[in-house]
Amino acid sequence: xxxxxxxxxxxxxxxxxxxxxxxxxxxxxxxxxxxxxxxxxxxxxxxxxxxxxxxxxxxxxxxxxxxxxxxxxxxxxxxxxxxxxxxxxxxxxxxxxxxxxxxxxxxxxxxxxxxxxxxxxxxxxxxxxxxxxxxxxxxxxxxxxxxxxxxxxxxxxxxxxxxxxxxxxxxxxxxxxxxxxxxxxxxxxxxxxxxxxxxxxxxxxxxxxxxxxxxxxxxxxxxxxxxxxxxxxxxxxxxxxxxxxxxxxxxxxxxxxxxxxxxxxxxxxxxxxxxxxxxxxx
Ligand SMILES: NC(=O)C1=CN([C@@H]2O[C@H](COP(=O)(O)OP(=O)(O)OC[C@H]3O[C@@H](n4cnc5c(N)ncnc54)[C@H](OP(=O)(O)O)[C@@H]3O)[C@@H](O)[C@H]2O)[C@@H](O)CC1
Ligand SMILES: Nc1ncnc2c1ncn2[C@@H]1O[C@H](COP(=O)(O)OP(=O)(O)O)[C@@H](O)[C@H]1O
Ligand SMILES: [Mg+2]
Numbered sequence: 001x002x003x004x005x006x007x008x009x010x011x012x013x014x015x016x017x018x019x020x021x022x023x024x025x026x027x028x029x030x031x032x033x034x035x036x037x038x039x040x041x042x043x044x045x046x047x048x049x050x051x052x053x054x055x056x057x058x059x060x061x062x063x064x065x066x067x068x069x070x071x072x073x074x075x076x077x078x079x080x081x082x083x084x085x086x087x088x089x090x091x092x093x094x095x096x097x098x099x100x101x102x103x104x105x106x107x108x109x110x111x112x113x114x115x116x117x118x119x120x121x122x123x124x125x126x127x128x129x130x131x132x133x134x135x136x137x138x139x140x141x142x143x144x145x146x147x148x149x150x151x152x153x154x155x156x157x158x159x160x161x162x163x164x165x166x167x168x169x170x171x172x173x174x175x176x177x178x179x180x181x182x183x184x185x186x187x188x189x190x191x192x193x194x195x196x197x198x199x200x201x202x203x204x205x206x207x208x209x210x211x212x213x214x215x216x217x218x219x220x221x222x223x224x225x226x227x228x229x230x231x232x233x234x235x236x237x238x239x240x241x242x243x244x245x246x247x248x249x250x251x252x253x254x255x256x257x258x259x260x261x262x263x264x265x266x267x268x269x270x271x272x273x274x275x276x277x278x279x280x281x282x
Pocket of ligand 3: 131132157220221
């Protein structure tokens with residue numbers, strides 16, 4: 001029996017959990033953002049900053065060496081681990097105690113990166129949000145999908161989704177394909193677009209916020225950071241996806257009267273996150 005829900009203010013408000021007075025950064029959780037390659041370190045910066053500004057207590061990023069000074073300069077709040085390779089990720093080694101991983105943004109498709117991703121997936125048991133080139137790597141190696149834990153959120157845009165599950169004739173057919181995919185791997189899929197729809201098994205959540213201002217580079221990288229940051233502080237996969245998508249879109253609705261559609265960029269999503277959270281204040 002399929003169920004359709006609209007992600008509106010009521011749905012978001014009842015999922016929102018205010019941060020308690022006695023909170024400290026350990027309670028708010030430690031997130032690890034893995035991604036980036038030469039020329040695309042900005043995607044990791046966007047995800048990491050969005051993660052912190054969604055309420056995560058600590059954020060560490062794992063990037064190729066070329067990203068070290070960039071990230072440390074752009075975001076003093078974020079800690080940095082680097083790969084031994086300068087231009088791309090060649091192996092993912094970490095012994096950090098973390099609550100959630102967000103990965104794939106700007107990561108590229110180098111063969112060594114693909115192998116590093118595969119080795120990481122096989123030993124990962126933590127909640128994970130996979131986006132962008134992480135999705136594209138899975139599309140090129142579909143047998144690796146068996147290694148996804150049931151604490152996984154995928155965040156494809158329509159083209160990334162097509163690579164992953166094949167082409168569809170209609171939106172209805174696409175949703176049926178995504179539901180089958182979700183049931184097969186027991187995972188949440190955020191189908192980004194206008195509107196964004198979140199699928200978990202037979203349930204479909206249709207977002208009601210957002211606008212064309214979001215059609216700008218890095219807006220998906222920011223969404224990955226928001227969902228990762230919510231999971232870091234204890235939201236489960238589906239609530240983090242629902243609340244994250246709602247807040248992400250709401251920033252654009254709140255901003256456009258000041259920024260216009262044309263001059264809204266991904267960093268504005270992060271800048272307006274506080275205003276979006278305040279609308280849910282209890
Ligand atoms: N500052 C940085 O470091 C940034 C780094 N970034 C990183 O770049 C990597 C590549 O990500 P990507 O989504 O740009 O391209 P990719 O999946 O290779 O497919 C390209 C084709 O897909 C389509 N298409 C694209 N977007 C779509 C959408 N929303 N909805 C529907 N379709 C869409 C479109 O196809 P078309 O419509 O032209 O046929 C386009 O030609 C990735 O790792 C990302 O994190 C970016 O985030 C930008 C900022
Ligand atoms: N016209 C639109 N209306 C609403 N949301 C949009 C629109 N265009 C893009 N978006 C949103 O912007 C984001 C784009 O994601 P993505 O293509 O992965 O960006 P990037 O990879 O550049 O960071 C998604 O969350 C998508 O839902
Ligand atoms: Mg993207």
